[in-house]
Amino acid sequence: MRKELQVAALENGTAIDHIPTDAVFKVVSLLQLQKLDNRITIGNNLNSNKIGKKGLIKVSDKFFREDEINRIALIAPNVNLNIIRNFDVVEKKKVVLPDEIIEIVKCNNPKCITNNEPMKTRFHVIDKEKVELQCHYCELKVRKEEIELI
Structure with missing residues (x-):
């Protein structure tokens, strides 16, 4: 071979x-x-x-x-x-997901403060296997396929 x-x-x-x-x-x-x-x-x-x-x-x-x-x-x-x-x-x-993602992902909630004020987005990683995040401010959960990067 x-x-x-x-x-x-x-x-x-x-x-x-x-x-x-x-x-x-x-x-x-x-x-x-x-x-x-x-x-x-x-x-x-x-x-x-x-x-x-x-x-x-x-x-x-x-x-x-x-x-x-x-x-x-x-x-x-x-x-x-x-x-x-x-x-x-x-x-x-x-490469592993950290516990928190700051200023990398956009929140999908149009009413979230991060979409209406000049501030950094902040997400808690709630499932590292499936890649699921939760917005620190509005608590919206975002699945891997819904993630929109800044």
Whole structure:
């Protein structure tokens, strides 16, 4: 059996692995990768022993901040984040939803104070598996498929 790399190796940067195939381009958009000048490799429908088919995004010379990573967890929970330096994985992180999401998600309630006053949105994560949030101010519950990012 012939082994081959499906995606080129990364010298320095971040590899976002095990992205559900339907979320790959949402992650690209969320992280605004189209605005970067860095070399970016996007793979989709790659074979995965864990989840059948997966997506993968490699971003050269980019290390994401915590708030950027939190965005990924909203649409693709349980992805792996690999920090690569000099072709070696120096850190592996499992992306997990924090207990609170601030200024990332818009409240779907038009009467919510966050839609009528200049203030940051704030949501409590009430179900990390299904990705369900609750607005701190109006208590509206928002399911994963209803999430609208700011």
